[in-house]
Amino acid sequence: MPEGHTIHRLAARHAALLAGDKVTAASPQGRFAEGAARLCGTVLDGTEAYGKHLLHHYAGELTLHIHLGLYGRFTDGDGEPPEPVGQVRLRLTSDRHWLDLRGPTACELLTPPEVAALRARLGPDPLRADADPHRAYHRIRRSGTPLAALLLDQSVVAGTGLIFVTEALFRANVPPTLPGRLLTPAGWDALWADLVALMTRAVGYGQIDTVRDAHLPEAMGRPARVDRHGGEVYVYRRSGAPCHVCATPVSRDTLAGRNLYWCPTCQPG
Template identity: 50%
Template sequence: MPEGHTLHRLARRQQKIFGGSRVRVSSPQGRFADGAAVVDGMEFATAQAWGKHLVQYYRDGRRTEMVHVHLGLYGSFTESPAPMDAPVGQVRMRIEGPEMGTDLRGPTACELYTPADLDALIARLGPDPLRADADPERAWTAISRSSRPVGALLMDQKVLAGVGNVYRAEVLFRAGIDPLLAGKSLRRSDFDAIWTDLVALMKVGVRRGRMHVVRPEDDHGPGSYARDRPRTYVYRRTGEKCRICGTPVSTAELDGRNLYWCSNCQT
């Protein structure tokens, strides 16, 4: 599933190619046909991300409509120059501007949103490290009162919005924190360090379009876990030597997701 930096990058990209232009919106697949008809021909005003959620704003005079997209595990946007060719495959939503267009395939959600829907979404999400209005105190309050492992809490979107498995594994390694430590046992100084690191790392992801989590002085040894994937400290490196101490990287299942850590560096 795309992590939060991907959605923020998408929002910026769509704002760049569509912002201020009237766009044609359709649903070749048919599953978003009614919603597409509502915003078709309106001006694409802006797009914003909250964690792993993308919200597009369309405007026509004083009237504003919103479209909410959650990519889930399989959703993706693909771009092509306008005029676009006939759609290929199951295209949930097509947006075509004066110069570029994009097709959305396979999302978990693609739906019209009301202001009340957006308020409800924001209310159930934790602070997003990539948003200027994020309040880390909310995340600290949730973590410091919980007996759940901090590794589980970082992946809980109600605690922190936008953090996925890669950032979870890597930021805990960089902080030297055992992912199985109970949230209420985490020191405030360690939480502050984790939050600061998340903000910095995720901003790099937005800017570069891919994750960079290994510090320059540690960027050596075995390559990335898969082609075109980032080099990591522990994520998907089960049994391989830790880049710092040489201890085999450990793995376990936590809340249905694979957890990776170094038992020597993260104590």
Template identity: 60%
Template sequence: MPEGHTVHRLAAEHQRMFGGRRVAASSPQGRFAEGAARLDGRVPVEADAHGKHLLVRFDHDVTLHVHLGIYGRYVFGEVPAPEPVGAVRLRLEGPGGYADLRGPNRCELLEPGDVKLLRDRLGPDPLRADADPEMAWRRISRSRTPVAVLLMDQSVVAGPGNIYRAEVLFRQGVDPRLPGRRLTREQWAGIWGDLVTLMADGVRDGRIDTVRPEHTPEAMGRPPRVDGHGGEVYVYRRAGQPCLVCGTPVRTVELASRNLFWCPGCQPPAPED
């Protein structure tokens, strides 16, 4: 599933391509025909993202809400657009190009009140200027749930996925199994600060890189990471490989139905109170 930085990049691309210009909307697949008809001939006013949710507001105050889920993806191109290929749920086409949406988890139109309800269900997004990390801290500091699970809960923090949660916990030296209520405020400040910085880098670069300068392939004289997810990371999908910092084999375990990665050497269990 795309992490939050990807959805913010999609919002920026929608704004660049369609913002302020009338678009043609269609649903070649037919599953969003009624919604596309309401958008056809309208003007996208603002494209925004909150966590993993793309929100494109149109001039008649109706908002297109897209959640890509596991299988959803966008294809952008120049006009004239080619004939749609495959199951295209929604095509937007304007002077700046076209966008084809395939396989989203959600593709729907929301009224203003519905948009507010959606936003109210989501935690603070590290990529948004209006994010309040205290909202997340209040929930984390009262919870017995492991911090690694809390960071994947979009109602606690909106945007991070499996990669960012593994990497920020490593960078901050936090045992991912630590109950939220045992996390210190200083540790939370470090986690939040890392999310803000690393996710902004992801928006800029279009990939997730989390290693510090002294641990890059060039600095360490090691081969670059080869993985479909791209990017240089410390622990994500490196189970059994030596930690780039201490050499301890990276471990993995399933936690809340997701694979968790961490270094026992750099992220030792916190002492019991």
């Protein structure tokens, strides 16, 4: 599932392609035919990302809500769109560009109260200027749940997925199983600031890089990471490999059905 930086990149991309234009909407697959009919002929006022949720705001208080889930993806291009290939849930076109959506978990129109309810159930997003990290810490400091599970809970922090969570915890020297209530206010402030920095960097570069300069391949004389997710990381999907900092083999376990990765030396429990 895409992490929050990908959704923020998509929001910016879609605004650059279609904002201010009157769009034609269609659902070649047919599953969003009624919604597409309502969007057709309206102007895209702007886009917004909140965590892993993408919002298109149209004239007339229409909001298109998209959650990509595990399989959703967008394609786009200039000029006339090609013939639809595969299960295209939604196609948006303007005089200049086209945009196709396939396989999302959610593709729906929301009213303003429904948009407000969506925002209300999400935690602060480290990539948003209006984020209030103290709202997340209020939940964390009252909970005995492992910190990794809390950070993966989108109602606590929005947009963080397994890569950002495991890597930020490593960089903070905090074990993923630490009960939330044991995280100090100073520890939370530092962890939040690092999430903001890591996710902002990922928006700019389009991939998640978490390794400090001293631990990059060229600095350590080691091979670059080869992984479909791209980017240099400390522990994510590196179980059994030596830690870049201390050479201890990286550990892996599961928590609520999710894999966890950590260094038992750098993140002592």
